[in-house]
Amino acid sequence: MGFRFYDTLVNEVRPFTPREEGVVRMYNCGPTVYDSQHIGNYRAATFADVLRRSLDLAGYEVHQVMNLTDVGHLTLDDIESGEDKMELAARREGRTAWEIAQAYIDEYMLVVEKMNWRRPLAYPRATDHVAEMIEITEALVASGHAYVTDAGNVYFSVASFPEYGKLSGNTVEALEAGSRVDVLDEKQHPADFALWKRDAEHQMQWDSPWGEGFPGWHIECSAMSRKYLGDELDIHTGGEDNVFPHHECEIAQSESFTGKTFVRHWMHTRHLQVDGGKMAKSDGTFITYEQVEARGHSMRALRYLLLSAHYRMPLNFTWDALAGAESVVDGLDATIRTLTSDAALAADPAVAERCAAVEAGFLAALQDDLNVSAALAHVHDLRGFVNKHGPFATADADRVRAAFAYVDELLGLDLLTQDSGADGDDAAEIDALVQERIDARASKNWARADEIRDELTGRGITVEDTPDGARWYR
């Protein structure tokens, strides 16, 4: 069975087939680097990572590119105010726009490490690709898809692309009906969007056939996706807010320029809410990794929380939900840590069978439009099986570890490399206490056994008595 994904263009789940067998060319709209990324942005990147890892797991060669928007994030309001978000941030922080971009790119790369997002082929920066944007813009002007105003700005003419609106439903007619009155006079149609903004005052500016200025936002993704992945992409992703205008405009530019179908499969993820609302700096719901770590949570827990919700379903972040994710991750660690083998035992074929079933079910669930909750059910099935059984024959214990390694290719929790350092430096000491408690109970020294249990509880350790002995986890 192959993958089936929801395609925003046709609003239904349909089979996914890349243009070239075995190879997937995927472009993800990445961060705009005028501010810290918050956990809502992390959700979109985690979705891209889950998609990437699922394709990897199924054996595809994935050519993935994620852009860094470090110039020209122009909304209509920005054009009217004459400033883009990079310049606003530069004024706010008393730094240059170039310094702002570098600082937030550095911070983003730190988050990439912390969230364990697999690195794409490239993280191209918009400011490094202005020449490619100018090339496409010139061609669009020459072919009549774009026009230059008296002020030296270049706009794409939506009326020149009859399919405008096919992704979002915002057709030229629909937009006309609902158009705002205060549109810029220089535009031929209110929905026309900027490819180039002439502005000699802008901190980030380049020479162009239309004078000094800077590129529009949408053109960067048409230019960079083409440079790294070619004219035709298999998958293009973004957050739900990218559907319109950003992706609608990318389609118009790219398809007018190349005459080919730009993207075979459009995928978008829903927003993250915090405490049931939109994130805002003013009320403390603008959460970054710093708050997560300051509250003593691990980034593994945050990663698990963000990936465990289906990408097309709403996800509401609460600190309780994060604590819940933490205990699931701790539970997985505990199962793997306490996996015991006994060289004297003969291998049990049921173990290998169960592991193979878990792996097959896990991949099949992901192929079904990234049904992560069904995939996770297989992981928890494996965990329950391991907790109930054991000690295992050496080969069986290895097979169980291999199954956890398989699912971790997607989970990205480094499940098999959590050493005692990551678990705390006192693991050996706790092992000894747990053993002492077992001995105390065996010799009916109940007072000492209770004392040890209290001490362990005080340190946040839970001891589970199973038929095969005691297991502990934090």
Ligand SMILES: [Zn+2]
């Ligand atoms: Zn984009």
